[in-house]
Amino acid sequence: AQSVAQPEDQVNVAEGNPLTVKCTYSVSGNPYLFWYVQYPNRGLQFLLKYITGDNLVKGSYGFEAEFNKSQTSFHLKKPSALVSDSALYFCAVRHTSNTGKLIFGQGTTLQVKP
Amino acid sequence: EAGVTQSPTHLIKTRGQQATLRCSPISGHTSVYWYQQALGLGLQFLLWYDEGEERNRGNFPPRFSGRQFPNYGSELNVNALELEDSALYLCASSPFQEQFFGPGTRLTVL
Numbered sequence: 001a002q003s004v005a006q007p008e009d010q011v012n013v014a015e016g017n018p019l020t021v022k023c024t025y026s027v028s029g030n031p032y033l034f035w036y037v038q039y040p041n042r043g044l045q046f047l048l049k050y051i052t053g054d055n056l057v058k059g060s061y062g063f064e065a066e067f068n069k070s071q072t073s074f075h076l077k078k079p080s081a082l083v084s085d086s087a088l089y090f091c092a093v094r095h096t097s098n099t100g101k102l103i104f105g106q107g108t109t110l111q112v113k114p
Numbered sequence: 115e116a117g118v119t120q121s122p123t124h125l126i127k128t129r130g131q132q133a134t135l136r137c138s139p140i141s142g143h144t145s146v147y148w149y150q151q152a153l154g155l156g157l158q159f160l161l162w163y164d165e166g167e168e169r170n171r172g173n174f175p176p177r178f179s180g181r182q183f184p185n186y187g188s189e190l191n192v193n194a195l196e197l198e199d200s201a202l203y204l205c206a207s208s209p210f211q212e213q214f215f216g217p218g219t220r221l222t223v224l
Contacts, residue, residue: 032211043118043204043215051211090157094211100147100162100170102213107156 002027004093006105013081013112021076021108023091032094033074034102035065037087044090050074061085081112116141118216120205126222127195135190135219139207145169146188147213148180152201160203163188195223 003026013019025031032051036044048059055067065076074091088109092102119138127133139146148160159172163182171178177193186207192199200223206213 034212036215041220043120043217044206046212046214049212092157100145100164101159101172102147102149102157103159104157 002093002095002103004091004103004105006089006091006108008108009106010109010111013110015083015112015114016080019078019081019085019110019112021089021091021110023074023076023105025072025074025091025093027093027095027103029095029097033065033067034092034094035059035063035074035076036090036092038090038107039087047076047089081110083112083114086110086112118205118207118214120203120216120219122219123217124220124222126224128224129195129197131195133192133195133199133221135192135203135205135221137188137190137205137207137216139186139188139205140209140214143207143209143214144186145208146182146186147206147208148188148190149204149206150174150201151204151218152198155201157204161190192221197223199223 005024034049035047038044050057050067058064063078088107090107091105121136145164147162150158162170166182180190182188202218204218206215
């Protein structure tokens with residue numbers, strides 16, 4: 001069965017410090033991987049995706065993610081956190097056989113303190 | 115480029131009633147997806163429509179249904195509402211790989 005795990009319910013980081021939000025996945029074959037961010041009472045905003053190619057993908061708002069096939073991980077990173085980055089972050093996976101659905105992790109709350 | 119739009123923003127119903135939620139995809143996107151975000155249950159895939167056809171559905175009872183119109187807009191219907199149907203319902207559209215989400219409809223069942 002396909003699944004996504006975000007092992008941390010909350011990540012706290014000081015403004016200006018680097019941040020990492022962890023994600024591991026379990027899917028047979030080659031996955032499509034995504035990160036989304038959700039602000040309070042809002043929908044999900046697409047940040048970045050990994051389909052194929054370079055293991056380091058760059059996305060919106062200075063975020064990037066590193067795909068590691070051997071560790072089945074897709075961690076979200078940013079070199080310097082902003083207070084405005086505080087939000088709920090979701091990792092998602094879609095199987096390459098197109099069932100359409102995204103499978104989401106449970107979400108990680110990022111708190112950036114000034 | 116206008117994003118995915120959903121209506122209404124909020125919907126309050128009582129148990130046993132029916133709810134209808136609407137979604138307009140990004141122009142040019144033919145696929146529409148519905149997800150339920152319920153407290154404690156995370157984001158769950160509900161339905162996928164493409165070119166007017168239902169392509170896949172998640173593990174939800176048949177009282178969750180929908181359709182896609184010729185203009186690719188979509189409607190989600192929830193019949194015989196139960197208290198646990200209270201959730202944020204998110205619609206997304208997709209050009210191919212990533213899905214772009216609307217702001218959601220907050221359904222409250224009393």
